[in-house]
Amino acid sequence: MTKHIIHTNLAPEAIGPYSQAVEVDGFIYTSGQIGLDPESGEMVEGLENQAHRVMKNVMAILKAASSSNDEIIKTLIFLRNIEDFAVVNEIYASYLNEPYPARSAIEISKMPKDALVEIEVIAKKEA
Structure with a gap:
């Protein structure tokens, strides 16, 4: 296994001992993304803004991995409040197309940087 x-610089730098994503055998495993702005390194304000920023971060990582939302x-999905x-x-x-991926959503009490939402994905590399 390699x-x-x-x-990618278009998503936030890792804030610990992990990678933005890892590709193994054509599959991409992203780390959980929170609403950090990749330019400022600061958390965006508000639930909606954080959710959009999270998805933009995920999409940037997938693009860097030769993958996409499809x-x-x-x-x-981790939520501070279900x-x-x-x-x-x-x-x-709004960032996905049918057929939609499998999904789980859970409430957790605390996330890094007091995030309100965090999302991680598993995707395959585009052929």
Whole structure:
């Protein structure tokens, strides 16, 4: 098994001992993305802005990995408040096309940088 590390300046730098994403055997595994602006390194304000920024960060990483939103197989959404699911789900869906990937969504009590939403994906590399 050979791991290929994925990195782009169009998504936030890792803030710990991890990579933005790793590609193994044609599959891309992203680290969880929060609403950090890649230019400033600061968290954007508000749930909607964070959800859009998260998806933009995910899309930038997938592009750097020669993949796209159409290649996403599975997503995992972490929410600080599950009551925010409908808002985040609408924004999330606006970045995807049918057929949609498998998805899980869970509430957790605390995320890095006090994020309100975090999303990680598994995708395949475009042929």
